[in-house]
Amino acid sequence: MLGRLRQMLIKEFLHVIRDKRARFFLFAPPVIQTLVFGYAATLEIKHVPIAIVDYDNSQVSRDLVSRFQASRYFEVRRLSDRREIPELIDRNEATMALQINSGFARDLGKGETAHLQVVVDASNSNSALVGLGYVNQVAQGFAREYRLKTLARQAPALAGGLPEIVVERRPWYNPDMSSQWFFVPGVIGNLVLVIVVTLTAFAVVREREIGTLEQIMVTPIRRVEFILGKTIPFFLIGLLDTALISAAGTLWFHVPLNGSFLVLGAGTVFFILCMLGVGLFISTVSATQQQAMVTSFFFIMPAVIFSGFGSPISSMPEILQHLTYLNPLRYYEVVLRSVYLKGGGFGLLWPQMAAMAAIALVMLTVSVLRFQKSLE
Amino acid sequence: MNGQPQAVVVQDLVKRFGDFTAVDNISFEASRGEIFGFLGPNGAGKSTTIRILCGLLHPTSGKALVAGVDVAREPERVRQNIGYMSQKFSLYNDLKVIENLRFFAGMYGVNQADAAERIAWAIDMAGLTGREHLLTGTLAAGWKQRLALGCAVLHRPPIVFLDEPTSGVDPISRRLFWELIHRMADEGVTVFVTTHYMDEAEYCNRLVLIDRGRIVASGSPLELKLKSMEGELLLVECDQVGKALEALQEAPGVTDAAIFGHALHLVVPDAERAIPEVRNYLGERGITVSRIEQIRPTLEDVFVSLTSLKGRREKEQA
Structure with a gap:
């Protein structure tokens, strides 16, 4: 069991290391998006x-x-x-x-x-x-x-003696009301979503397309070994990217991390598990990389829009607000911003964690069940 | 082999995809240590059958036993006993030769000590000594093909399924490959191979001809040649081959006519009587015959006469 899983992992990492596109995908989007959201994206309107x-x-x-x-x-x-x-x-x-x-x-x-x-x-x-x-x-x-x-x-x-009302502003958690402080933690969620979902979906579908999946399926490998082999690398990559963007946020943009690393890490783990489930699911419904790309796109766009990353969920129509409860990114964005700016802990964030854990469990179970060692 | 003499037993096997019947009620058996050839044109159902035998597809009905195990019921037990090489020689092009071998050794659960020896054997067999650290994608097709075979048999399976293993490979590599297949068979391995190259069919111990999902003939290459053709075979070399074919298809006393290379093959009830008749018949139409003689049928003749290829060739000719 361990021998097989080890070989799967070695192979997956070799793919990532040798594939120019995958290498690009690992490091370019985090850097570009962090810069874009750190500098350009702002809700303030000036000049x-x-x-x-x-x-x-x-x-x-x-x-x-x-x-x-x-x-x-x-x-x-x-x-x-x-x-x-x-x-x-x-x-x-x-x-x-x-x-x-x-x-x-x-x-x-x-x-x-x-x-x-x-x-x-x-x-x-x-x-x-x-x-x-x-x-x-x-x-x-x-x-x-x-x-x-x-x-x-x-x-x-x-x-x-004329009566007057003066509003004294006390902006909590973000005293300068900086857009950077709002966007940089949020962008972690977007990036982990895009990277983990697409890499996972593509990793399986590519093998289906080049025919190696068929070759692997005739070996005595167990379903769980294959799926772990396919997901562990992207789990680690998701964590790495989170660390990368957090470091950029703290060192470059000086966004304070008021909460604990542990809470941030726990939320990230639950969220990545959700995204692995989504990626695997997409891979079970796509025969080609092109299909996987289109399907991923259909997931990614609404997931980001209905997450509260940019526009607040409370201003969406009520029916859509209900739908956002199915969106794991919605919970992760709350965790990210809360841990970063408000210093939120488990006591406060457990409902979000629990929701993500539940979604992860459902998505992973469905995908694993759908993934059969056959071509039908 | 569970005391079973037969490596592969197929009974009344049917596979449908929607309305399309890919495999239409076929039955056959392959014995241990046999090179079993599965012949047919593209789309005849060869790959579908092999995928059912490897547990990759579920049969619609009927039964398939591999190494005595029902594939549909216990695919995992079958997988310990088989090697499979798909049409595309599915290797990882972005991995090195040695990395592909290590990966598949791992997948088949070959133990550490044995793995080193088997990998060395596979490298030698594929002629890749000194090229272990090349990226697989940079290898020529013949090498890739032998490497794929090596990867598929690292766990010493008693039964090996090869799906069109020689497509897209040069003639010398094909010859080398068939030598490897014969060596494996000599060691008692059952080799189940699909092909549409007729010359390769001659290398098999036993053949099954399949067309549109049905078995049209089976037996040893010699048996097939003798039994499957009614009548005798004439080779005709002449000018204006196309015109000659057209004329001969309507000629009395000619059962069948087909283009064969630069010449024509005719099927006639009695060769000796037909030779002068054909010569005259063509002469009357202004066609000069340079050579006409009775020949022994090749498998290609058998194949053409038994399958839909015949109709297709005539169409192409027209």
């Missing part, structure tokens, strides 16, 4: 290009414009004619345009409501929403001060 047409051209309106110019959220471009706006937006040189009509200062001075018009390119609805929020913030801040100033001039006695 929104905004065009401003000021037809009022008063002291007050200039004051308002300068507030936009001072904000780090906007890149202001002054226009003299609003007819320039459509072309600017079409060419993506501005995503927003603010128009201050003449009479703005006069209306405010009379104590009336003054109107600002904002045009926004809402083809990206998310950044449009965020941009509008920023504009609102600047405008409201300006209005508040204007009101206070007016009040101070006209009724100084009242101005001092």
Whole structure:
């Protein structure tokens, strides 16, 4: 038994070492994805290009414009004619345009409501929403001060005792609200998913395609020996990749690992077991590497989207929210971010661990049962 | 062998894939130490039968015993006793010669002491001495084929199944390979081999001809040649072979006509009477006969006359 398993493992590692594609697959995606998510992927929206047409051209309106110019959220471009706006937006040189009509200062001075018009390119609805929020913030801040100033001039006695609410921000676990801190731990889950599922599926299907699987099946090898031989290497590779990305996250991006390695390791083991089960399952339903690739893709895309890696599960439609409970990545992302940023331990994360263990058990059992030592 | 004299026993074996019947109720037996040839055109059901015998496919009905064990019921017990070489000589191209051998020795559970000796034997047998550390993918087809055979028999199986072992291999390598097969048979190994090369069929002790899933003839090569052809065989060399074939197919007194290399083979009821008649018949149509004589049928003639190949050749000719 051990002799056979040992030979299987030697062979699998030789394949990985000698196969250029597999070698590339082991190290390139972790590096590239960590860099991409570490640097480029960010939920923050900064430097929104905004065009401003000021037809009022008063002291007050200039004051308002300068507030936009001072904000780090906007890149202001002054226009003299609003007819320039459509072309600017079409060419993506501005995503927003603010128009201050003449009479703005006069209306405010009379104590009336003054109107600002904002045009926004809402083809990206998310950044449009965020941009509008920023504009609102600047405008409201300006209005508040204007009101206070007016009040101070006209009724100084009242101005001092005006009630105010100030929101004091206390962002826990990620005081700078850094996107990197959010994404780098999360990307571990994505990568382990992609690497373990595809490598496992391909390792079996490739042998089916070149005919060696048939050769192995006529030997007295036992099903469990074959499956262990096929999964142990990718189990270890999954762990290695996790270690690699964790090291990059800590040493390069300075994401703190507040929880324990042990909890992170336990979660990773359960998750990798799930992915081995998925990979084996794909290999039992695919006859060629091409089929395996397409099938993997059908699994990987929804698994990542419905994991909470990028967009929060709580904002998905309710029925989809229920479906995410079947997705092992959903639990692993919780474990990753909790261990990294919140310092979560077993006491907190056991439901996620248990869910992953259950999914792993089901997937592995189904795949092992489906895997027969025959060609039918 | 469990006291069983027969290495392979097949009874009323049927294998269907959906509506398609790949193996249609065949029965045969192969004895110990015999080279058993399984002949037929592509798609005749040869590989399907061999895969059933190796426990890779389940028979739809009927029975297959290998080394006295029912393959469908106890495939694992059969696997200890067989070596199998599939059509593609399935080796790992990205592993070295020695690594392939070590891997298969491990798979067959050959014990450490024995493994070293068997691997050395296989390297010698395949003529790969000094090439142990080459990547298998870089070897020429003949070497790969012998290495695949070596890998398949590391555990000294009493029965070996070879599925089209010589396809895509040069003639010298084919000859060498058949010498290896004969050596194994001399040592008491039963060799079950499929082929569509007729010259190779002559090397077998016993043949079964299969076409479209059915057995069309069986026996020793000589028996087949004598029994399976009704009538006698004429070789005709002439100009305008195509025209001659067309004419002869409709000629009275000619049972069958087929192209054979650059000449024609005719099946006639009585060779002596037919020779002058054929010469005249072709002469009347402006075809000059350079040679005409009675010959002993080769297996290829038997094969053509018994299988669908005949119809196919005529079509190709047309």
